[in-house]
Amino acid sequence: MSNKLVEAMADLNEDAVLEEVKALKAKNVPALDIIASLQEGMGIVGKRFEEKEYFLSELIMSAEIFNEASQLLGGMGGAGTASKYGTFVMGTIYDDIHDIGKNIVTTVMSSNGFNVIDLGVDVPTAKYVEAIRQYKPKVIGISCLLTTAFDNIKECIQTLEKEGLRKDVKVLIGGGPVDEATCKYVGADHVCRNAQETVEYSKKYMGVQ
Amino acid sequence: MDENTKTGQELYKEHLERLKKAVANEKTDRPPINLNADAFLVQYGGGKVSDLVNDPEYGNDLIIKALQKLGDVDCGGPGAFPAMGGGAFFFARIKLPGRELPDNMIWQIDELRPMTEQDYDVIIDKGFGYYTEQFMKKYFPETEESKKDMEAMMQLGPKVAQKYIDAGYVTLGVSQEGGTPQPGMMCIAGAPFNSLSAARGTGEFLRDIKKMPDKVLEAMNVMHETNLKTLRDTVRTAKPLTVFTGGGREAGDFLSIKDFEKFAWKYFKEAANVVIEEGSYCYLHLDCSWDRFVKYFLELPKNKMVFGPDGTTNIFKAADVLYGHTAFYGDVHPSMMSLGTPDEVYAYCKKLMDRFADKGFIMSTGCAVPSNAKPENVEAVVAAALGK
Numbered sequence: 001m002s003n004k005l006v007e008a009m010a011d012l013n014e015d016a017v018l019e020e021v022k023a024l025k026a027k028n029v030p031a032l033d034i035i036a037s038l039q040e041g042m043g044i045v046g047k048r049f050e051e052k053e054y055f056l057s058e059l060i061m062s063a064e065i066f067n068e069a070s071q072l073l074g075g076m077g078g079a080g081t082a083s084k085y086g087t088f089v090m091g092t093i094y095d096d097i098h099d100i101g102k103n104i105v106t107t108v109m110s111s112n113g114f115n116v117i118d119l120g121v122d123v124p125t126a127k128y129v130e131a132i133r134q135y136k137p138k139v140i141g142i143s144c145l146l147t148t149a150f151d152n153i154k155e156c157i158q159t160l161e162k163e164g165l166r167k168d169v170k171v172l173i174g175g176g177p178v179d180e181a182t183c184k185y186v187g188a189d190h191v192c193r194n195a196q197e198t199v200e201y202s203k204k205y206m207g208v209q
Numbered sequence: 210m211d212e213n214t215k216t217g218q219e220l221y222k223e224h225l226e227r228l229k230k231a232v233a234n235e236k237t238d239r240p241p242i243n244l245n246a247d248a249f250l251v252q253y254g255g256g257k258v259s260d261l262v263n264d265p266e267y268g269n270d271l272i273i274k275a276l277q278k279l280g281d282v283d284c285g286g287p288g289a290f291p292a293m294g295g296g297a298f299f300f301a302r303i304k305l306p307g308r309e310l311p312d313n314m315i316w317q318i319d320e321l322r323p324m325t326e327q328d329y330d331v332i333i334d335k336g337f338g339y340y341t342e343q344f345m346k347k348y349f350p351e352t353e354e355s356k357k358d359m360e361a362m363m364q365l366g367p368k369v370a371q372k373y374i375d376a377g378y379v380t381l382g383v384s385q386e387g388g389t390p391q392p393g394m395m396c397i398a399g400a401p402f403n404s405l406s407a408a409r410g411t412g413e414f415l416r417d418i419k420k421m422p423d424k425v426l427e428a429m430n431v432m433h434e435t436n437l438k439t440l441r442d443t444v445r446t447a448k449p450l451t452v453f454t455g456g457g458r459e460a461g462d463f464l465s466i467k468d469f470e471k472f473a474w475k476y477f478k479e480a481a482n483v484v485i486e487e488g489s490y491c492y493l494h495l496d497c498s499w500d501r502f503v504k505y506f507l508e509l510p511k512n513k514m515v516f517g518p519d520g521t522t523n524i525f526k527a528a529d530v531l532y533g534h535t536a537f538y539g540d541v542h543p544s545m546m547s548l549g550t551p552d553e554v555y556a557y558c559k560k561l562m563d564r565f566a567d568k569g570f571i572m573s574t575g576c577a578v579p580s581n582a583k584p585e586n587v588e589a590v591v592a593a594a595l596g597k
Contacts, residue, residue: 012419056463057415064416097304097317100411107412147547147579148315176496176521177543177579185548194462 002029002037009041010048012058014065017041021069031073038069039084039113046112049196056104059195063111084113085208088198089131090141091119093152098145101175105141108195114202125156132165139202142188144175154186161187170205172198220377224283225387228379232451232490234512234536234569240562242281242594243381243538243571246578246587247288248315250275253584258315259307261288265362269369273376280591284571286380287369300324300344300408315580321348324408326417329428337404337432344408381492382449396443398454398484398491400476401432406458415463418472425472433476437483444487451515452484457496461521466501474505485513492538493517496576503527507534512569520544520575528564536569541590546574546582551589558593 002024008016017038024034045062048054054062088109092102099121110116117135119127132140142153153173160166173183174192183191192198202208215223227241244250247268248258254271261268269287276285301320304310310317323344332340349355373380374388382396405428406414418425444452459473481491491514493506499522506514507530514535518524520542528537539561541554558572572594578587 014420055465055468056461057419057468058465060412060415061419064420095314097319099320103410103412146315146317147543148581150544150547150581176519177547179542179544181548182544 001040002034005034005037006041006044009038009062009065009069010044012045012061012065014061014068017065017069018072021072025072034073035070038066042066042112046196046199049194050200056194059108060104063107066111084115085203086114086139086206087117087135087137088114088139088141088202089117089119089128089135089137090143091123091128092121092143092145093149093156094122094124095152096144096146096149097121098143098175101145102141102143105143105174105192105195105198109199109202112199112203113208114199125152125159128156129159129163129165132160132169137169138206139170139172141172141174141192141198144173144178147177150182150186153182153188157187170201172201174198215377217375217377220281221374221379221387224377224379225383227283228381228383228571229450231569231571232381232492232515232536234533236568237570239596240566240570240572240594241283242591243284243573244276244279244282244578244587244590245573245576246285246582247272248580249578249582249587250285251288252313252580253278253587257307257312258580259305259312262305262307262316265365266369269372273372273378276378277376279588280595282378282591284380285378286373286382287366300404302348313580320407320410322408322410322413323348324405326421328408329417329421329424332428333424333431337401337428337435381451382453385448385450385488396440396447396449396452396484396489398440398452398480399456400459400473400480401429401436402459402473402476403455403457404432405429411458411463418468422471429472429476433479437480440480441483441487444484444489449489451490451492453494454481454484454491454514455494455496456499460495460499460502461497463497469502474502478505478508481509481514485510490515490536493535494576495519495522498522500526503530506531512536515569515571517571517573518575524561525564532565536571537565538571538573539565539575541574541586543575543577543579543582546586547579549583549586551583551585554586554589555593558590562593 005020008020021034042062045054049059090102090106092098106116106118117131119131144153157171171188172190172192173188178191180191190201227237230237231241247261250272251258251261251268254275256268256271272288276282299318300323301318304317304319306312306314306316456477459469484491493514493516495517496519511534515538516531516535517538518540520540524539541557545554
């Protein structure tokens with residue numbers, strides 16, 4: 001573990017991160033070890049977010065730096081760590097085309113070590129079913145900004161139940177009008193109020209330290 | 210005399226006076242009721258949401274019918290017009306019910322996010338007006354059809370607005386003496402933060418303020434100077450009772466306090482001050498949670514604002530800071546309107562009344578009434594405000 005890299009990542013010092021990654025690479029440090037240091041730094045970023053020292057703009061910046069650094073190592077796939085914490089599938093439910101929240105969550109999840117499958121917006125139930133069968137995620141996220149889409153989320157979750165997929169997957173929901181009452185109504189497992197909450201819930205559920 | 214026997218003119222006068230007192234944070238006989246609810250109301254009146262797109266005059270007739278059916282509602286205004294031409298404001302295409310969407314779906318904003326990193330320099334060198342003009346030419350070129358649509362809207366706008374007045378309804382943006390707001394005189398105030406965030410995309414913009422803060426600020430300063438001049442001229446001419454002073458993407462968990470002050474509040478405050486200097490009130494339309502930022506409104510003059518959260522900000526905690534300083538507008542959560550029971554809605558409204566209704570309070574829902582709100586829940590909001 002490179003403490004210098006961990007610290008630079010945690011402090012969002014882009015130049016120092018990139019410089020240290022290049023230096024470690026030149027010393028033939030394995031890509032996986034470098035990625036581990038970056039993710040250690042990302043963990044500190046998440047902690048600072050929870051402690052309200054950092055906010056979403058810092059989370060997004062951390063993801064940006066992380067992605068740039070991992071590109072130097074040939075991308076996350078090249079580093080061989082794409083599914084370190086497992087797969088997370090996410091989309092905005094059908095009849096809703098909003099994507100701001102979804103994009104922030106997928107960006108932050110991806111840079112925190114999850115293999116993210118972004119289904120896009122206006123996603124029909126069949127696409128969630130297909131993605132769960134194909135990628136076997138332990139956690140999925142459904143985003144919505146319209147109260148008129150609550151019934152669609154409910155229908156989607158009921159279909160997962162009918163298809164025998166529900167017991168193996170936790171369903172997280174989020175978006176402007178979504179609250180605890182919505183969670184109960186649609187039959188989801190948890191409401192995430194921000195991207196970091198999605199990271200923390202998923203890590204906890206998947207047993208990641 | 211009860212409201213059923215009053216003429217439209219008498220009702221209009223009564224509603225206008227009540228609204229004026231409420232926004233000035235004065236005592237009222239009861240809270241004025243404002244329903245920002247066109248998609249709900251057109252259905253409650255027996256039509257489809259697409260009626261507001263395909264036949265706006267008919268759609269608005271249905272809204273008026275719905276308002277009358279609900280009881281003595283004070284405020285309600287023309288529906289759907291902004292959705293028909295309002296995409297440019299968000300750098301977006303608007304998908305409309307009855308066209309791209311099914312009949313009873315609410316219109317949706319499909320953000321185009323056309324702005325690149327290099328475009329900051331275009332804004333700095335040539336102004337934001339030039340940038341938006343180029344955007345319009347590229348994405349919304351004027352055609353014979355669009356010209357005709359615009360002319361029809363400009364003609365229909367005042368006619369429909371007059372129908373609301375004749376039926377006794379005022380709008381928050383009514384001119385201070387009452388009467389039809391002038392076409393093309395829509396006043397909106399806020400920080401450049403939201404325009405840039407829409408133009409760039411939220412993720413990219415939040416990254417920009419970290420990676421190239423000086424460039425972003427330089428562009429914001431150019432935009433702000435133009436915005437303030439336009440805002441002052443428009444408010445001075447139109448003399449609206451309240452000006453929609455909006456914010457959202459600068460709130461919630463998006464920014465640290467330091468960045469909020471630097472990139473958002475400075476500009477928001479100056480825009481709000483222009484509205485107030487010109488004799489209007491700020492209707493603070495606050496999307497997202499403003500819990501962390503409530504105290505900032507103490508920096509603006511007393512009794513010149515209506516604090517209007519969207520159901521996400523804790524209005525009661527905000528009252529601990531702002532009660533006596535601003536009027537309040539609130540704020541039944543959209544989820545409660547769609548999923549809750551009338552008893553829950555009524556109880557929440559009574560809680561609002563107990564806290565706020567002795568003065569300066571407008572009864573409403575957070576942001577807008579959802580199009581799929583339960584009718585009995587909207588009736589419960591009205592009943593609570595009327596003391597039934």
